[in-house]
Amino acid sequence: MNCYEKFAHIYDKLINEDIDYGKWALKILDLCCTFNVEFKNYLDLACGTGNMTEKIAPHFQNSWAVDLSNEMLSEADKKLRNRGLKTNLICEDISNLKLNRQFDLITCCLDSTNYLLKEENLENYFEGVFSHLNPNGIFVFDINSYYKITSILGNNTYTYDEGELTYIWENYLQDEIVDMYLTFFVKYKDIYRRFDEHHRERAYRCNTIEKFLKNCKLSVLGKLDNYQTDSITDISERIVYVVKKYK
Structure with a gap:
């Protein structure tokens, strides 16, 4: 991760x-x-x-x-x-x-x-x-909260686009753990560079x-x-x- x-x-x-x-x-x-x-x-x-x-x-x-x-x-x-x-x-x-x-x-x-x-x-x-x-x-x-992770974040996809920064945030919930996969496109001068992040949170x-x-x-x-x-x-x-x- x-x-x-x-x-x-x-x-x-x-x-x-x-x-x-x-x-x-x-x-x-x-x-x-x-x-x-x-x-x-x-x-x-x-x-x-x-x-x-x-x-x-x-x-x-x-x-x-x-x-x-x-x-x-x-x-x-x-x-x-x-x-x-x-x-x-x-x-x-x-x-x-x-x-x-x-x-x-x-x-x-x-x-x-x-x-x-x-x-x-x-x-x-x-x-x-x-x-x-x-x-x-x-x-x-x-x-x-347990509610937020299981009912709001879990199994949902979010996007953000602000010109010089764009990301796609995909969530997958299983066994009270949400896996969050984020793909970023960041503008440097005249080109966009991509990088990926993977985060995990547990619902308690x-x-x-x-x-x-x-x-x-x-x-x-x-x-x-x-x-x-x-x-x-x-x-x-x-x-x-x-x-x-x-x-």
């Missing part, structure tokens, strides 16, 4: 049309105030090109960001340097965290948790968060997520609908979890 390699340099152009990172960051920072989080050490998991890191890191004394893709981290490094932000960027699997420190806030945004296809990896991920979270810190992450029901959180001694403080309200419904598409360690 070839995730986010050639895609990295056009990622922001696509994602910023749909995601308001500024609004998400304000909600997360508000949650930090609500739960009396110390604004000292921040960790952004599956940080991608650093969009969330860029918004939240200025509010903390120290910041770290982790991603599995060197290409995405390269884009993040350029972005954060341009903002004058000193962030520790680390290439690491979020289901095998070994940072040897603890954090007051940990985030993992934009359905990166759904990329963990095996329950064993999901549990390892939550165990890693537990060991890296300060006793009074919070962990904020979101998932594409809330009771499965919450079972593994509990197994890893993480307590759910609240659930939000797409970083907005706490009124989760059967057709919520993005579910945001706010958790902390059991005391």
